[in-house]
Amino acid sequence: MPPTKSATLNLRIDPAIKEAARIAALREHRSVANLIELLVRRHCQAHGIEIPQQEELFAAKEPGDE
Numbered sequence: 001m002p003p004t005k006s007a008t009l010n011l012r013i014d015p016a017i018k019e020a021a022r023i024a025a026l027r028e029h030r031s032v033a034n035l036i037e038l039l040v041r042r043h044c045q046a047h048g049i050e051i052p053q054q055e056e057l058f059a060a061k062e063p064g065d066e
Contacts, residue, residue: 004054 018032025035044051 005058 021032021035025032028035030038041051043049
């Protein structure tokens with residue numbers, strides 16, 4: 001299995017929301033980042049938004065491709 005890549009997302013949120021996310025993550029034995037990713041995936045699934053596979057995003061370009 002090829003290694004997966006990750007991207008950084010910097011954002012500003014209300015401190016109370018951040019604390020709620022921290023508590024929710026602790027209760028589910030997750031990191032805050034993992035909790036946020038899970039919530040985004042659930043939202044996308046509920047609204048019919050397809051999340052492309054990493055292979056599609058980071059496919060090696062063929063020689064001559066620009």
